[in-house]
Amino acid sequence: MKVLIAYHSDTGNTEKVAKAMKEGLDEEGQEVTLLHTKDCDPLSLGSYDLILLGSCIIGGGPGKSAQNIIRKVTELPPKIAFFYTHGSNRPYPKTFKRLDKKLEQSNTKVLGTFECIGENTTWTEEEQLNMVPPEKREQAKIYMDSIKGRPNEEDLAKAKEFAKSLIK
Numbered sequence: 001m002k003v004l005i006a007y008h009s010d011t012g013n014t015e016k017v018a019k020a021m022k023e024g025l026d027e028e029g030q031e032v033t034l035l036h037t038k039d040c041d042p043l044s045l046g047s048y049d050l051i052l053l054g055s056c057i058i059g060g061g062p063g064k065s066a067q068n069i070i071r072k073v074t075e076l077p078p079k080i081a082f083f084y085t086h087g088s089n090r091p092y093p094k095t096f097k098r099l100d101k102k103l104e105q106s107n108t109k110v111l112g113t114f115e116c117i118g119e120n121t122t123w124t125e126e127e128q129l130n131m132v133p134p135e136k137r138e139q140a141k142i143y144m145d146s147i148k149g150r151p152n153e154e155d156l157a158k159a160k161e162f163a164k165s166l167i168k
């Protein structure tokens with residue numbers, strides 16, 4: 001199968017997940033192209049058999065270049081799956097919702113979504129704690145400590161397995 005993994009990543013977390021997915025699909029003998037969404041032509045998507053579209057969560061939604069793909073794509077592939085990384089401990093099930101209408105109008109099968117936590121490394125710990133009300137800082141520090149280094153080996157192994165499961 002001709003597979004495209006297209007992802008928006010600012011600090012590398014989602015890119016790590018995308019690369020783990022590529023590793024899984026490579027092992028399954030698939031023909032995989034890995035691209036940052038800023039380098040991806042939205043009009044090329046229809047030429048693949050399967051697309052894995054991913055992003056980090058920025059302000060509650062996908063990053064700009066992933067949004068650009070969603071807005072401009074005209075032809076979708078027969079199969080699509082989604083993935084995203086987020087800093088908070090809650091998932092964002094509506095991340096790719098803006099594609100729903102186009103999906104409804106196509107014959108594209110949605111195979112599933114993979115999500116995992118990604119440590120926010122854009123700001124220092126101190127900067128992040130300063131964004132939180134003083135009474136919530138202790139709890140925030142515990143949470144931040146708990147997600148250090150994520151996506152970790154376990155997350156990446158899960159991402160790889162998820163990708164493999166898409167072609168079985």
Ligand SMILES: Cc1cc2nc3c(=O)[nH]c(=O)nc-3n(C[C@H](O)[C@H](O)[C@H](O)COP(=O)(O)O)c2cc1C
Pocket residue numbers: 008009010011012013014015055056057058059060061085086087088089117118119120121122
């Ligand atoms: C400007 C900015 C906004 C963010 N907004 C959110 C958010 O709304 N919800 C969330 O869970 N994480 C948010 N995050 C955390 C990132 O989604 C998370 O760290 C992600 O793994 C980063 O992925 P990347 O390394 O691929 O860019 C934000 C991070 C930045 C820098």
